[in-house]
Amino acid sequence: MRARTGELRREVIEGYVTEVVDGDTFVLDVDRHARWxxxxxxxxxxxxxxxxxxxxxxxxxxxxxxxxxxxRIQGRRVRxxxxxxxxxxxxxxxxxxx
Numbered sequence: 001m002r003a004r005t006g007e008l009r010r011e012v013i014e015g016y017v018t019e020v021v022d023g024d025t026f027v028l029d030v031d032r033h034a035r036w037x038x039x040x041x042x043x044x045x046x047x048x049x050x051x052x053x054x055x056x057x058x059x060x061x062x063x064x065x066x067x068x069x070x071x072r073i074q075g076r077r078v079r080x081x082x083x084x085x086x087x088x089x090x091x092x093x094x095x096x097x098x
Contacts, residue, residue, distance in 0.1 A: 011038070015077070017073045022056075026069070028044070029043065050093055073097070079096050
């Protein structure tokens, strides 16, 4: 489906963050889908933040990235604009607090 501007409208899901896995990945308990979504989504989806590459958790910087993302979104409601699925089946998208 196309947005008013003529661009493709991205699929969108919303829910609560139940776990922050690392500095660029979290688990979303999905409870709302945009009415224009053409795909179905699981009740729980793992989401990687698009254009974010956090350091590995084995480094102090990686642990700091995890702590920062956890403090920002853990237990909060987010809206994810989906851009793709990676080779593991995880969603890749842009997340915003809802």
